[in-house]
Amino acid sequence: MMKVTLVALLLMSTYVYRTAAQGGIWTQLALALVKNLATLWQSGDFQFLGHECHYRINPTVKRLKWKYKGKFWCPSWTSITGRATKSSRSGAVEHSVRDFVSQAKSSGLITEKEAQTFISQYDG
Numbered sequence: 001m002m003k004v005t006l007v008a009l010l011l012m013s014t015y016v017y018r019t020a021a022q023g024g025i026w027t028q029l030a031l032a033l034v035k036n037l038a039t040l041w042q043s044g045d046f047q048f049l050g051h052e053c054h055y056r057i058n059p060t061v062k063r064l065k066w067k068y069k070g071k072f073w074c075p076s077w078t079s080i081t082g083r084a085t086k087s088s089r090s091g092a093v094e095h096s097v098r099d100f101v102s103q104a105k106s107s108g109l110i111t112e113k114e115a116q117t118f119i120s121q122y123d124g
Helices: 002-022 025-038 089-106 112-119
Strands: 042-048 051-062 065-073 081-086
Touching: 051 089, 065 089, 081 089, 089 112
Parallel strands: none
Antiparallel strands: 042 051, 051 065, 065 081
């Protein structure tokens, strides 16, 4: 489903950019909409305890409310995947990392001290 949505966004953005030279309020509105929709998906990489890890955020609607599904994983290190659904992108990233750390600690992959050191970065 996500691939279909991304392809549709790509095709729509191509059309909008192509017709933007013609001007008009509807074209400008469509261009702004496409730009905003494209920013809802987010992904990235960062180091976690010396390992290359990845995160991905996808928008979703749950019980008629806008939510973000977060996923955090380190494929070269372990098959553990942290997941969370929150109302903000940053919350989805943070809680998917927390879920990953909790699972890694439970499986003996990391120590309690390593988990607390990493989690303390998020405690404010």
